[in-house]
Amino acid sequence: MKTFFDCIPCFIRQALDSARLVTEDETVxxxxxxNVLQATSKMDLRDSPPAMGQYIHRLIRKxxxxxxxxxEIKDHFNHFALELYPKLKARVESSANPLETALKLAIAGxxxxxxxxxxxxxxxxYESIENALVxxxxxxFEGFSDTVSRADNILYLADNAGxxxxxxxxxxxxxxxxxxLAVRGFPVINDATMDDARATGITxxxxxxxxxxxxxxxxxxxxxxxxxxxxxxxxxxIAKGQGNYETLSEVEKDIFFILKAKCPVxxxxxxxxxxxxxxxNSTCAVISE
Amino acid sequence: MKTFFDCIPCFIRQALDSARLVTEDETVxxxxxxNVLQATSKMDLRDSPPAMGQYIHRLIRKxxxxxxxxxEIKDHFNHFALELYPKLKARVESSANPLETALKLAIAGxxxxxxxxxxxxxxxxYESIENALVxxxxxxFEGFSDTVSRADNILYLADNAGxxxxxxxxxxxxxxxxxxLAVRGFPVINDATMDDARATGITxxxxxxxxxxxxxxxxxxxxxxxxxxxxxxxxxxIAKGQGNYETLSEVEKDIFFILKAKCPVxxxxxxxxxxxxxxxNSTCAVISE
Numbered sequence: 245m246k247t248f249f250d251c252i253p254c255f256i257r258q259a260l261d262s263a264r265l266v267t268e269d270e271t272v273x274x275x276x277x278x279n280v281l282q283a284t285s286k287m288d289l290r291d292s293p294p295a296m297g298q299y300i301h302r303l304i305r306k307x308x309x310x311x312x313x314x315x316e317i318k319d320h321f322n323h324f325a326l327e328l329y330p331k332l333k334a335r336v337e338s339s340a341n342p343l344e345t346a347l348k349l350a351i352a353g354x355x356x357x358x359x360x361x362x363x364x365x366x367x368x369x370y371e372s373i374e375n376a377l378v379x380x381x382x383x384x385f386e387g388f389s390d391t392v393s394r395a396d397n398i399l400y401l402a403d404n405a406g407x408x409x410x411x412x413x414x415x416x417x418x419x420x421x422x423x424x425l426a427v428r429g430f431p432v433i434n435d436a437t438m439d440d441a442r443a444t445g446i447t448x449x450x451x452x453x454x455x456x457x458x459x460x461x462x463x464x465x466x467x468x469x470x471x472x473x474x475x476x477x478x479x480x481x482i483a484k485g486q487g488n489y490e491t492l493s494e495v496e497k498d499i500f501f502i503l504k505a506k507c508p509v510x511x512x513x514x515x516x517x518x519x520x521x522x523x524x525n526s527t528c529a530v531i532s533e
Numbered sequence: 534m535k536t537f538f539d540c541i542p543c544f545i546r547q548a549l550d551s552a553r554l555v556t557e558d559e560t561v562x563x564x565x566x567x568n569v570l571q572a573t574s575k576m577d578l579r580d581s582p583p584a585m586g587q588y589i590h591r592l593i594r595k596x597x598x599x600x601x602x603x604x605e606i607k608d609h610f611n612h613f614a615l616e617l618y619p620k621l622k623a624r625v626e627s628s629a630n631p632l633e634t635a636l637k638l639a640i641a642g643x644x645x646x647x648x649x650x651x652x653x654x655x656x657x658x659y660e661s662i663e664n665a666l667v668x669x670x671x672x673x674f675e676g677f678s679d680t681v682s683r684a685d686n687i688l689y690l691a692d693n694a695g696x697x698x699x700x701x702x703x704x705x706x707x708x709x710x711x712x713x714l715a716v717r718g719f720p721v722i723n724d725a726t727m728d729d730a731r732a733t734g735i736t737x738x739x740x741x742x743x744x745x746x747x748x749x750x751x752x753x754x755x756x757x758x759x760x761x762x763x764x765x766x767x768x769x770x771i772a773k774g775q776g777n778y779e780t781l782s783e784v785e786k787d788i789f790f791i792l793k794a795k796c797p798v799x800x801x802x803x804x805x806x807x808x809x810x811x812x813x814n815s816t817c818a819v820i821s822e
Binding site: 249250252253254256257260270273274277278279281282284285286289 | 538539541542543545546549559562563566567568570571573574575578
C-alpha cells in the first residue's frame with residue numbers, strides 16, 4: 245500500500261507522541277519533529293507507511309541514545325497477555341469452532357499497537373477481546389481454514405509484543421510442525437523481536453526466525469537473505485497486523501492478512517469499517533488441491 | 534501565544550483539509566502539503582500559530598490562483614446568520630441581561646471557523662447557540678460591562694464572516710458612537726473583510742476599518758499604519774476569536790478577548806476546558822474611574 249496524503253499529519257503526530265513517550269526532553273521532541281517534517285516533505289509517496297515508521301523510530305533511537313525505548317512496554321504487555329493466556333486458551337478449546345475463535349482472539353490482540361495508540365491501556369485489550377468474540381470476521385474463513393489444513397509450509401509473520409501471545413493461540417490450532425514464526429530483526433516501536441518470542445514461550449512451540457530488519461512491517465529489500473528465502477519458499481504466508489498489510493499488500497505471493505483495521509486510511513484501502521476484524525487473502529491465496 | 538509542538542500536526546492536517554476544500558486537484562494537495570512540511574520544519578516557534586496560517590493560506594491562494602477561495606462559504610454563512618439575526622435579536626432584547634446574552638451569542642458565533650473545522654454545518658451553529666445560552670461565561674462579566682460603559686473609544690476586532698452578524702448583536706448593546714470595528718485587510722480562510730462588513734449591514738451601524746493584513750489574527754507588524762494608530766489610541770480593545778487571542782495575548786494593551794475555546798492547546802493556555810465560552814481580560818483591562 246502506498247502512503248496516502250492523510251498518513252502525513254498522522255506521521256507527524258505519531259513522531260511527537262513517540263518522542264514524548266521515550267523522553268521528557270523537549271529539545272529531543274523538537275529535533276525529532278523538525279527532522280520528520282523535513283523527511284516527510286521529501287518522501288516518495290510510493291513507499292508504504294512503515295518505511296516512514298522505520299525512519300522515525302531510527303531517528304528517535306539515535307536522538308535519545310536508547311536502542312530499545314519500548315522495552316518496558318513490550319515486557320509489560322507480554323506479561324499481561326501471558327496472564328490472560330490460560331483463560332483465553334480455555335475459551336478457544338470450549339468453543340464450537342476453535343480455529344475461528346483463536347483467529348478472532350489473534351485479531352483482538354492486534355490492538356496492542358503503540359504505533360497507532362501510544363496511550364493504550366489494559367482495559368482496551370479486554371474490550372477488544374470481548375468485542376472480537378461477538379463480531380464477524382470480514383473475510384473468507386472457510387478458505388483460510390482449508391488452505392491452512394492443506395499447506396505444508398506456513399510462514400507466520402508476527403506483529404507486536406503482547407499480541408504475539410494471542411498469535412500463539414491461533415498457531416496452536418494449526419499443524420505446529422509446518423509453521424515457522426518470523427519476528428522483526430531489531431527493536432522498532434513495540435514490534436515483537438526474538439526476545440519476545442522467547443519470553444512468551446513460542447520458541448518452544450514452533451521454529452522462530454527473525455527477518456533482520458527494523459521496519460514496523462515487512463519490506464523485503466530490508467530483510468536478511470535467510471528470511472527472504474523462507475518467504476519465497478513458503479507455501480502460505482500469514483501476515484499479522486497493519487504494518488505487514490501495508491508493506492506486503494502488493495507483493496505477489498499467497499498471503500492471508502489478519503488484522504484489526506485501526507485507521508480510516510487502512511479501512512478505506514481494505515473496503516471495511518474502522519474496527520473491523522479483517523481476514524484478507526491475496527488473489528491466489530487459496531491453495532488448490 | 535507561541536506555537537506549541539501540538540500545533541504542528543494540526544497545521545499539516547489543516548493545510549491538507551483547506552487545499553482539498555479549495556480544489557480537487559491532487560497535484561495541488563501534494564504541493565501544498567510538501568511546502569507546508571518544509572516551512573514548519575524551519576518555523577520559529579516563538580511566532581504565533583496565525584503566522585503559519587498566513588503562510589499556508591498565501592500558499593493555497595498562490596498555488597490555486599484563486600485569490601479568495603472561501604468567498605462562497607463566507608457568503609453562505611453571512612446569509613445564514615442574517616436569517617437568524619431577527620430571532621436572536623429578539624432573544625437578546627427579551628432577556629434579563631441583554632449585554633450578557635449578546636456576549637454569549639457573539640461567542641456562540643465563533644464556531645463559524647473554517648480554520649479549525651472545514652466541514653462545519655449549519656446544525657453546529659444552532660447547537661452552539663443553544664449551548665451558549667445555557668452556559669456560564671468563563672471570565673469577569675461585571676468587569677467587562679463596567680469597562681465597556683466607561684470607555685470612550687473602543688476598537689472591536691472581528692474574526693470571521695457569518696460570525697460578524699453575531700458580533701453585531703453584541704455591538705448593538707454597546708455605545709455605538711464609541712465603537713470602531715476592524716476587519717482583515719485581505720481574504721484569508723473565512724475571516725471577515727470589508728465585503729462581509731458591508732454585506733451584513735455593519736458599515737451602516739459603526740465605523741468599519743480594515744487592518745491591511747491577510748493574517749487570520751492580528752500581527753501588528755503586518756497591519757497598515759492607520760490600523761496600528763487606531764489600535765494604539767483605543768482605550769479598550771475587544772478581540773474576537775482564537776486567532777486574535779493567539780496573536781495579541783502578549784501585547785501590552787487593555788484587551789478583552791472573547792472566544793470559544795476550540796482546541797486543546799488554546800484551552801490549556803487559557804486554563805479552561807475545550808468548548809468553554811471565554812471572556813479574558815489582559816491584566817490591566819479594567820479601566821479605572
